[in-house]
Amino acid sequence: MNASNFAVRRATLDDIGPLMALWKSMHLPGEDLAKRITEFQLATDARGRLLGGVGLQIAARQGLIHSEAFNDFALAEHLRPLLWDRVVSVATNHGLLRLWTQEQAPFWNHCGLLRANEEALEKLPARWRTQSPAWLTLKLREDLEAVASLDKEFALLMQTERERTAKVMQHARMLKALATLIAFAIFILVLGAAFYLARRNPHLLGR
Numbered sequence: 001m002n003a004s005n006f007a008v009r010r011a012t013l014d015d016i017g018p019l020m021a022l023w024k025s026m027h028l029p030g031e032d033l034a035k036r037i038t039e040f041q042l043a044t045d046a047r048g049r050l051l052g053g054v055g056l057q058i059a060a061r062q063g064l065i066h067s068e069a070f071n072d073f074a075l076a077e078h079l080r081p082l083l084w085d086r087v088v089s090v091a092t093n094h095g096l097l098r099l100w101t102q103e104q105a106p107f108w109n110h111c112g113l114l115r116a117n118e119e120a121l122e123k124l125p126a127r128w129r130t131q132s133p134a135w136l137t138l139k140l141r142e143d144l145e146a147v148a149s150l151d152k153e154f155a156l157l158m159q160t161e162r163e164r165t166a167k168v169m170q171h172a173r174m175l176k177a178l179a180t181l182i183a184f185a186i187f188i189l190v191l192g193a194a195f196y197l198a199r200r201n202p203h204l205l206g207r
Contacts, residue, residue: 006079008086011040011053018050026069033067040067041086043079051075054083054103056090059125063091065101065108080107091140098123099138113138 011019016034019042023030033040033055042053052070056063065087070076084107091099100116101108113136116124120137 005046006051006082007044007046007048008082009042009044011037011042013037015040015042015050019053022050022053022069022071023067025071026067028067028069041083041090043083052079052083054087056087058094058096059127061094061096062098062100062123062125063087063094063096064128065099065103065113068103068105076105077107080105084111095141097139097141099140100124100128101136102132102134103136108136111138 016037019037019040020030020034023033036055036057039055039057040053041056043051045051050071052068052075054065054069055067056065058064070079087099098120099113101113116135116137120139121133121135124135124137
């Protein structure tokens with residue numbers, strides 16, 4: 001089927017009626033989702049009729065893909081790639097760092113969303129942690145603020161190390177100068193002692 005037969009767009013208030021019917025058929029909490037209608041990206045046919053949609057909730061610079069629904073699942077394999085492209089575009093425009101979902105269709109694995117490990121789950125926004133632990137996730141980009149913070153910490157560490165090295169070198173120079181001064185003082189003392197002995201015992205020089 002030609003993808004040009006379909007269009008994707010953001011949901012508007014005018015879509016509440018068709019969406020409520022769709023959510024009801026999928027046993028989704030329509031009344032709750034209707035309050036968040038602008039989270040949804042929709043797929044429509046050439047006449048503008050609703051074929052399906054998916055939500056993208058944003059929190060803490062991360063996105064939750066949720067409430068996937070289709071009027072005809074025979075079209076899902078054609079619509080999911082279009083909706084996915086739209087989700088990625090929205091995520092990019094919002095500067096999101098990571099995507100999450102609990103959708104079970106194999107398609108999401110094929111998009112790169114993988115089972116979240118413990119390290120990844122630590123980044124899951126608190127508002128979503130009350131849900132099932134079966135999460136898939138995809139990192140979109142590095143957290144530039146965290147990277148900048150690490151760079152700042154590294155720069156501070158390097159500055160501290162340079163200051164410590166400078167202090168060690170200064171201390172070493174002081175010890176070297178002190179050792180030179182002591183050696184010079186000993187040399188003067190030895191020279192003075194030799195001169196004193198030579199004056200007291202002139203015969204020593206004649207031996």
